[in-house]
Amino acid sequence: MSLDSVRxxxxxxxxxxxxxxxxxSTATVAEAAETLGVLPGQIAKTLSVRIGERRxxxxxxxxARLDNRKTKDALGDRPRMLEAEEVEALTGHPVGGVCPFxxxxxxxxxxDISLRDFDIVYPAAGSRTASVALTPARLAELTGATxxxxxxxxxxx
Numbered sequence: 827m828s829l830d831s832v833r834x835x836x837x838x839x840x841x842x843x844x845x846x847x848x849x850x851s852t853a854t855v856a857e858a859a860e861t862l863g864v865l866p867g868q869i870a871k872t873l874s875v876r877i878g879e880r881r882x883x884x885x886x887x888x889x890a891r892l893d894n895r896k897t898k899d900a901l902g903d904r905p906r907m908l909e910a911e912e913v914e915a916l917t918g919h920p921v922g923g924v925c926p927f928x929x930x931x932x933x934x935x936x937x938d939i940s941l942r943d944f945d946i947v948y949p950a951a952g953s954r955t956a957s958v959a960l961t962p963a964r965l966a967e968l969t970g971a972t973x974x975x976x977x978x979x980x981x982x983x
Contacts, residue, residue, distance in 0.1 A: 828919045831928030832952035853922025853954040855888035870949035874913040875905040886938035890977035897976040922954040926969040935971040
């Protein structure tokens with residue numbers, strides 16, 4: 827169902843983008859980078875977090891980590907990761923396949939500026955084996971994301 831919701835979203839909003847299903851796990855940044863043959867930083871990981879009472883998604887480069895101070899400054903509070911069951915209920919995607927496309931419920935989406943370090947990034951596509959390749963700008967545009975600076979630089983992470 828989750829992969830289907832991403833297919834439907836892309837068919838409607840970005841029919842030129844193709845889902846890459848390698849048939850091998852892309853559930854972690856390391857697995858995705860190895861399977862796709864790209865740098866870990868090019869994996870656009872989608873983090874499901876609670877900021878105060880709000881639940882939202884932050885998409886960042888795969889080798890970056892959320893910075894509590896930057897997140898509080900940008901979004902108003904420290905981030906708290908959601909439990910797997912809540913993530914799947916809110917997004918419709920299993921952990922390891924969470925992406926900002928084809929969501930079950932509308933959620934605010936933020937793209938960390940760390941994504942801009944790459945010409946092409948690879949977010950998941952609703953399954954633990956599927957991804958999509960696109961520019962960071964296109965990712966933000968398709969999802970209505972707001973750009974923020976909430977991650978530590980990979981050198982500091």
